[in-house]
Amino acid sequence: MIEGVIITQLDIIETPGGNVLHAMKDSSAGYSKFGEAYFSQVHCGAIKAWKRHKTMVLNLVVPVGKIRFVLFDDRKTSSGEFQEVILSKENYCRLTIPPMIWIGFQGLDSNVSLLLNIANIVHSPEESDRKTVDSIKYNWR
Amino acid sequence: MIEGVIITQLDIIETPGGNVLHAMKDSSAGYSKFGEAYFSQVHCGAIKAWKRHKTMVLNLVVPVGKIRFVLFDDRKTSSGEFQEVILSKENYCRLTIPPMIWIGFQGLDSNVSLLLNIANIVHSPEESDRKTVDSIKYNWR
Numbered sequence: 001m002i003e004g005v006i007i008t009q010l011d012i013i014e015t016p017g018g019n020v021l022h023a024m025k026d027s028s029a030g031y032s033k034f035g036e037a038y039f040s041q042v043h044c045g046a047i048k049a050w051k052r053h054k055t056m057v058l059n060l061v062v063p064v065g066k067i068r069f070v071l072f073d074d075r076k077t078s079s080g081e082f083q084e085v086i087l088s089k090e091n092y093c094r095l096t097i098p099p100m101i102w103i104g105f106q107g108l109d110s111n112v113s114l115l116l117n118i119a120n121i122v123h124s125p126e127e128s129d130r131k132t133v134d135s136i137k138y139n140w141r
Numbered sequence: 142m143i144e145g146v147i148i149t150q151l152d153i154i155e156t157p158g159g160n161v162l163h164a165m166k167d168s169s170a171g172y173s174k175f176g177e178a179y180f181s182q183v184h185c186g187a188i189k190a191w192k193r194h195k196t197m198v199l200n201l202v203v204p205v206g207k208i209r210f211v212l213f214d215d216r217k218t219s220s221g222e223f224q225e226v227i228l229s230k231e232n233y234c235r236l237t238i239p240p241m242i243w244i245g246f247q248g249l250d251s252n253v254s255l256l257l258n259i260a261n262i263v264h265s266p267e268e269s270d271r272k273t274v275d276s277i278k279y280n281w282r
Binding site for chain 2: 015017018024025034037038039040041043048063107116122
C-alpha cells in the first residue's frame with residue numbers, strides 16, 4: 001500500500017426503485033475540505049494515464065461499471081512502488097489518493113464506466129503534471 | 142419557477158477515452174457547505190416520491206440516464222406551485238432545491254438512471270418528511 005492512500009468500504013442501501021450508494025461525508029476518512037466534484041467517463045479498454053496532482057487530494061468512487069486504477073509512487077520516500085485498485089459495484093469503495101502520486105486508469109466494463117472525484121481544491125491545469133501512457137511502464141493487460 | 146430553486150447549466154468536456162462532466166465547485170451557485178455526497182439509482186419508470194427536507198439543500202446532477210424531477214411548493218409563501226425539471230446528458234444541469242419543498246422523481250431511461258446529490262448536511266432520517274406517492278396528486282404520465 002502506497003503511503004497516504006486510503007481505501008474505504010462504502011455502503012449500498014437497497015431501496016425500492018433503485019439503490020442509494022454512499023460516496024462521502026464531511027466526517028469521512030480522506031475528507032479535508034470541498035473544492036470540486038466532477039465525473040470522468042471511461043470507455044471500455046480506454047486508458048487515461050498518467051497524471052500527477054501537486055496539491056489535489058482525490059477521492060474516487062465508481063458508481064457505474066468497473067475501473068482499474070494504477071498508482072505509481074516515485075516520491076523520494078518511495079522505492080518506486082505501484083498499487084493497483086479495481087473499483088466497481090462488487091468492490092464499492094472510495095479511493096483516496098494524496099498529492100504527488102502518478103495516476104492512471106482503465107475502463108474494464110463493456111459499457112462506459114463512470115468515476116466521481118470529490119477533490120479538496122478546484123481543478124486547474126497548472127496544478128497537475130502529465131506523462132504519456134508509455135513513459136511509465138505498466139502491464140495494463 | 143419555485144422560489145429558491147436554481148438551475149445551472151454544467152460543462153461537458155470532450156476528452157479521449159471518455160468525457161469529463163462538471164458537477165460542482167465551492168464557488169458554484171447553490172453551494173454553501175459540504176455535508177454529504179451520495180448517489181441514487183432510479184429504475185426505468187420507477188417513481189420515488191414524496192420527500193421534503195427540513196434543512197438540507199439538495200444539489201442534483203444526472204450523469205447517467207434521464208430523470209424527471211417534480212417539485213411541489215406548499216410553503217406559506219406559495220399558492221401550491223409545481224415545477225417539473227428533466228435532467229439528462231441532453232439537459233446537463235445542476236438542480237438546486239432549498240429546504241421545505243416536496244420532491245419526487247422518476248426514471249425516464251430504459252436503463253438505470255443515476256443522480257448525485259451534493260448536500261450541505263449529512264443525511265439523517267429525522268431531517269426529512271415523507272408522503273406516499275398518491276398523497277400529492279401529479280400526472281406522472
